[in-house]
Amino acid sequence: MSSKVALTGNEALAQAMRQINPDVVAAYPITPQTAMVQTFSQFVADGEVDTEYVTVESEHSAMSATVGASAAGSRAMTATAANGLALMWEILYIASGTRLPIVMPVVNRALSGPINIHCDHSDAMGARDSGWIQLYAENAQEAYDNAIQAIRISEHKDVLLPTMVNLDGFITSHAVESLEILADEDVKEFVGEYQPENYLLNADNPIAIGPLDLQDFYFEHKMQQAVAMGDAKQVILDIAKEYKELTAREYGFFESYKLDDAEVAIVALNSTAGTAKAAVNNLREAGVKAGLLKIRVYRPFPAEEIADALKDIKAVAVLDRAESFSTNGGPVFADIRSVLYDIKANVEVVDYIYGLGGRDIKVEEIESIFNDLQEIIKTGQVENRITHFGVRQ
Amino acid sequence: MVKPGDGYKDIPIGGLILDAGNAKEYKTGGWRTKKPILDKEKCINCHLCWAFCPDISILSEDGVVSDQIDYDHCKGCGICANECPVNAIEMVKE
Amino acid sequence: MKLKEAAKTSERFTGGHRLCSGCVAGPVTNLIMRASKNPAVVGAATGCLEVSSSIYPYTAWKDSFIHNAFENSAATVSGVEAAYRSLKKQGKMEEDFDFIAFGGDGGTYDIGFQSLSGAMERGHDMVYVCYDNGAYMNTGIQRSSATPKGANTTTSPAGKVIAGKQQYRKELTDIMAAHNIPYVAQISPFKPQELMKAAQKAFETKGPAFLNVLATCPRGWRSRAEKGIELTKVAADTCVWPMFEIENGEWKLLYKPRKKKPVEEWLRQQGRFKHLFKRGNEHIIEDIQEHTDKRWNYILERCGERQ
Numbered sequence: 001m002s003s004k005v006a007l008t009g010n011e012a013l014a015q016a017m018r019q020i021n022p023d024v025v026a027a028y029p030i031t032p033q034t035a036m037v038q039t040f041s042q043f044v045a046d047g048e049v050d051t052e053y054v055t056v057e058s059e060h061s062a063m064s065a066t067v068g069a070s071a072a073g074s075r076a077m078t079a080t081a082a083n084g085l086a087l088m089w090e091i092l093y094i095a096s097g098t099r100l101p102i103v104m105p106v107v108n109r110a111l112s113g114p115i116n117i118h119c120d121h122s123d124a125m126g127a128r129d130s131g132w133i134q135l136y137a138e139n140a141q142e143a144y145d146n147a148i149q150a151i152r153i154s155e156h157k158d159v160l161l162p163t164m165v166n167l168d169g170f171i172t173s174h175a176v177e178s179l180e181i182l183a184d185e186d187v188k189e190f191v192g193e194y195q196p197e198n199y200l201l202n203a204d205n206p207i208a209i210g211p212l213d214l215q216d217f218y219f220e221h222k223m224q225q226a227v228a229m230g231d232a233k234q235v236i237l238d239i240a241k242e243y244k245e246l247t248a249r250e251y252g253f254f255e256s257y258k259l260d261d262a263e264v265a266i267v268a269l270n271s272t273a274g275t276a277k278a279a280v281n282n283l284r285e286a287g288v289k290a291g292l293l294k295i296r297v298y299r300p301f302p303a304e305e306i307a308d309a310l311k312d313i314k315a316v317a318v319l320d321r322a323e324s325f326s327t328n329g330g331p332v333f334a335d336i337r338s339v340l341y342d343i344k345a346n347v348e349v350v351d352y353i354y355g356l357g358g359r360d361i362k363v364e365e366i367e368s369i370f371n372d373l374q375e376i377i378k379t380g381q382v383e384n385r386i387t388h389f390g391v392r393q
Numbered sequence: 394m395v396k397p398g399d400g401y402k403d404i405p406i407g408g409l410i411l412d413a414g415n416a417k418e419y420k421t422g423g424w425r426t427k428k429p430i431l432d433k434e435k436c437i438n439c440h441l442c443w444a445f446c447p448d449i450s451i452l453s454e455d456g457v458v459s460d461q462i463d464y465d466h467c468k469g470c471g472i473c474a475n476e477c478p479v480n481a482i483e484m485v486k487e
Numbered sequence: 488m489k490l491k492e493a494a495k496t497s498e499r500f501t502g503g504h505r506l507c508s509g510c511v512a513g514p515v516t517n518l519i520m521r522a523s524k525n526p527a528v529v530g531a532a533t534g535c536l537e538v539s540s541s542i543y544p545y546t547a548w549k550d551s552f553i554h555n556a557f558e559n560s561a562a563t564v565s566g567v568e569a570a571y572r573s574l575k576k577q578g579k580m581e582e583d584f585d586f587i588a589f590g591g592d593g594g595t596y597d598i599g600f601q602s603l604s605g606a607m608e609r610g611h612d613m614v615y616v617c618y619d620n621g622a623y624m625n626t627g628i629q630r631s632s633a634t635p636k637g638a639n640t641t642t643s644p645a646g647k648v649i650a651g652k653q654q655y656r657k658e659l660t661d662i663m664a665a666h667n668i669p670y671v672a673q674i675s676p677f678k679p680q681e682l683m684k685a686a687q688k689a690f691e692t693k694g695p696a697f698l699n700v701l702a703t704c705p706r707g708w709r710s711r712a713e714k715g716i717e718l719t720k721v722a723a724d725t726c727v728w729p730m731f732e733i734e735n736g737e738w739k740l741l742y743k744p745r746k747k748k749p750v751e752e753w754l755r756q757q758g759r760f761k762h763l764f765k766r767g768n769e770h771i772i773e774d775i776q777e778h779t780d781k782r783w784n785y786i787l788e789r790c791g792e793r794q
Contacts, residue, residue: 023573025567052573054565057605064602068566071553072528076566094555099407145620160406168487198409200551201571203526203582208410208546210554211537220401227401359492395544408543416503416540416547424508440490444679445716447513449502453494466502470509470705471713484713 002074002180002247009140009172012179013079013165014039016147018049019187020103023074023194026054026065030084031117032169033107059084062164063091070100071209073199075151077102081169082109085123089130095162096131096173097225098210102162103153104132105147108270108321109169110357118358119169121269125322125331131225133163134299135230136269138255141166141179147297148182151191152239158231168271186246200375219236229300236297253302255294256309262291264373265310267336268319269295272354272361276319279366290370295332315348315373316340321355329353329386334344348376354389361390387393394418417466421448425469427484431460434448442473442482493683497549504547505539509712510538511703511719512536515676516589519616521684527585528567532560532594535625535704536618557596560613561606564588568611579763582618586613587692592633593623596659607666607695614689614696617659620704628707632657635727636778637771638759640707650771655778663697666735670696672732674741676719681741685732690784701728708757718756725753727785731790740790747783752778758781 007015014036017025027037044053054069056062062078069076071241080088085106095102106124110116124134135150137143143165150163167173182190198207213221233253240251255273258280259265266276273294283290293309310316319338320330328334333351340347352369355361369389376382394413395404405411431442431451438458443451450467452459474482499520506513512535520527525548531537537554540547555563577579586727588606590599595617603615622640623629630643636655639645643652651724660673670692672685682700689696701722703715710718722728723742727750728740751772763771787794 020401022564023577024569026569030599049579050573052569052576054569055609056562056565057601061562061565061602061605064555064562065566065569067555068530068553068563068568069570069573070566072567072570074570076570090556090561097407099409105606134644144446163658198527199403200409200553200567201574201580201582203549203584203585206413206526206549206551208413208541208548208552210410211541211543211546213408216397217399217404217408217543220399220404221406223401224404224406228406240475368415404544410541410544410546412544412552414501414549415547416545417501419503419505419545421503431542438491440494441679443494444490444518444677445514446517447506447508447510447715448504449498449500449513449517453491456491456495458494463502468508470715472509472514472715475713476716 001183004178004180005181006176006178007140008035008174008176009143009167010035010107010174011039012140012144013147015181016144017317018043019078019182019184020148020151020191021049022051022077024054024066024069024076025078026056026069027078028041028056028059028062028084030059030081032109032173033079033081036105036107045392059087060091063088063095066102067091067100068097070102071098071200073196073201075194077104079105081107081230082123085127086111089127089243092127092130092132094210097221099160100162101160103150103154103165104146104162105165107169107173108166116357119171120356120358121321124164124166128299128331132299133161134166135163135165136296136298137172138273138294140172140177143144143172144179144181145243145247145251148187148190148231149239149243149251153232153236155194156235159228159235161228161232166270171271175380182247190246232300233302235356248265253297253305255296257292257294259291259293259309261289262334263289263314263377264370265291265293265313266319266366266369267293267295267316267332269298269321272319272321275363276366277359278363279370282363282367283370288370288374301335303339306336307343307345310347311343311345313347315376317369317373318349318351320351320353323353323356348382350382350384351386352389353386359390365390420465421468422465423466425487427469427471428464429462429467429473429482429484431462432481435479437479439478441445441476441478445472445476447472455484488680488683490679499523501547501551503545505542507706509705510535511676511715511756512620515618515700515702518676518679518683519686522683523585523587523690525583526587527587528553528564530555530560530564530588532590532599533557534591534594536549536589536591538625548654557594559589559602560588560594560599561603564613565606565609566609568613576775587594588613588615590617591624592617592619592621593631596657597631601625607663607697610694612694614698616698616700618702620702620707622707624704624707633659636775637763638717639762640759650683650762650768660699661709662761667736668697669693670734672697674710674730675701675719675723675728677716677723678742681727681730707759710780712755714736714756721753724748725750725779727753727779729783729786738789740786740792743792
């Protein structure tokens with residue numbers, strides 16, 4: 001039995017963590033994730049979970065202790081945002097390279113400097129090559145659902161990779177939404193008992209983790225990791241299917257919103273996808289064939305599937321809530337454009353870097369982006385390949 | 394045990410080593426230029442050489458220091474000879 | 488425990504590790520591990536001990552071992568220990584374990600300082616061992632905050648106008664004692680029984696324990712390989728490395744030289760201090776002597792010993 005509740009995104013994730021009941025959580029507070037770990041600490045204080053909560057002195061130690069706990073053979077989680085994720089950076093690679101199935105909510109926030117506590121994706125986008133699976137969520141419901149599925153994805157024997165469960169800082173983390181929470185026993189059954197094959201706390205079969213791995217084997221270990229990331233794709237779909245049977249909510253690599261007959265489309269992640277849906281609806285009413293592709297699984301990148309979904313679109317705008325400073329567009333743009341090149345699609349792709357440091361993007365602004373796409377189709381000319389959208393001159 | 398030349402499908406994931414203590418199979422005796430010889434006649438069984446050996450190469454059986462030194466791993470540092478209170482260990486050229 | 492009895496304990500750290508010939512981190516590790524009576528999970532910070540004991544596909548550890556990174560061996564082992572407490576509390580495991588984190592002085596005094604402080608403050612039931620060889624030896628002898636004043640290192644070289652490291656070393660043992668953890672000791676391997684006894688106390692302590700152990704590095708100290716243990720005795724006799732423990736707040740001296748020797752005896756046997764004996768540098772040796780005396784008197788006073 002699930003129940004309908006009104007929660008903030010942070011509370012929804014704290015509820016997911018309570019229901020997952022990890023053996024260890026090692027976390028450090030950071031805006032806008034704070035309410036999540038505070039709420040979870042209360043669950044620990046009230047004995048509602050079996051979790052040992054390690055109140056570390058930094059995010060670096062949060063990830064380090066989580067790695068230790070996971071390697072020890074326990075189910076271990078943490079959560080962070082922005083500069084906290086940046087401080088974890090070194091250990092993110094160690095967690096994935098050591099093949100530890102850690103699940104971590106990341107409440108997306110701008111990276112300093114100058115310091116800014118509001119939403120953008122510069123934190124998670126910077127970590128896109130760290131070997132973590134990355135899931136993104138439009139709202140609190142999706143973030144909650146992703147967190148529960150992430151446990152199964154990460155711990156799958158064909159995967160054994162950590163997962164970041166992303167949600168937008170303040171927009172999703174602090175807004176109260178109505179969502180469905182599963183019954184505790186259903187989550188318990190869905191995630192199951194964690195049964196690692198090799199782990200530190202096994203006196204009968206002691207192991208060594210994290211050796212000095214030189215020219216003779218390091219590459220082979222990285223190859224294994226690459227293969228696992230590839231294999232994660234099928235696992236993500238299988239687990240989504242199982243989750244649908246439990247919840248009737250459907251998840252895939254991405255959501256195609258009115259994309260089938262679309263001529264112009266937007267690609268977006270997280271909460272902006274909700275805004276974009278409103279824009280698509282308005283344009284559809286005005287007779288414009290507009291659509292949206294909302295990415296849920298950004299790592300592994302579902303390249304072929306995205307290429308297939310976009311192949312018949314005439315003009316696509318990628319919304320990047322992070323500046324890569326490559327001078328060649330944002331990170332999502334680079335990935336999308338690259339897959340379309342492979343299939344030689346006759347489609348123009350442009351990039352809109354937007355919303356940095358929590359600057360709002362409104363429905364009418366997204367409509368104006370669709371207008372730009374129509375102009376491209378009409379003239380056959382791309383005036384600006386990369387636009388910093390909403391910034392003052 | 395992982396062998397040189399094993400492919401990525403053949404080895405445990407993530408650099409995991411499943412054979413705890415297998416460094417013993419790796420011989421460091423070749424680093425040595427001088428080797429310790431223990432004279433049992435002089436030895437007072439104080440076990441200082443056993444305690445100080447960086448390479449766990451002075452062996453003790455049932456509380457008695459053996460003159461059978463583990464030359465597979467002894468690197469010939471000479472700490473045992475230097476610390477022996479009765480000069481029962483001599484370092485000789487290999 | 489008599490050494491011949493200690494020799495009957497089982498080997499936990501094997502030969503075939505690739506520490507340099509004469510590296511004193513070897514016996515320090517061997518003896519401390521033998522003092523543990525339970526299966527252990529060992530963590531190590533990036534450094535000499537770590538790289539030389541776990542070169543894939545080999546491990547010199549007979550217990551479970553984890554290396555995570557340079558600055559986080561305390562945090563990593565705290566996570567392992569938290570997992571143990573959680574699993575035990577839930578009835579998912581029964582066996583007793585010891586938890587031990589090793590770090591060199593670079594990984595402990597410097598880059599791992601915060602992680603260590605956090606783990607000790609949180610009260611994890613673990614033993615942290617710093618094998619202090621007084622510089623970043625693994626990367627080629629760069630100065631750390633544990634490097635003694637005057638030492639020539641590759642980042643505090645003795646030059647025409649600067650005579651090696653300018654600062655005195657940080658007294659990390661005191662800082663650990665200020666964490667009010669139940670057991671702290673600063674010890675030396677030339678007294679192997681004392682070392683094992685301190686390690687045993689550390690393992691038997693409920694809560695965090697910290698051991699700071701002097702470990703000669705013949706490469707970095709520019710000393711002879713066979714002198715590794717002897718030099719740690721000279722360090723104790725000249726009082727540059729006092730041996731003491733703080734058990735539940737009580738300071739106790741563990742070694743008092745019969746006759747305190749001048750620091751020159753310590754400095755002279757190591758190439759890293761060679762430049763201090765050049766004409767014009769006498770005052771540096773005098774300063775070091777004065778600093779050592781002051782520090783020794785402080786330790787004596789804390790330990791309730793007469794000067």
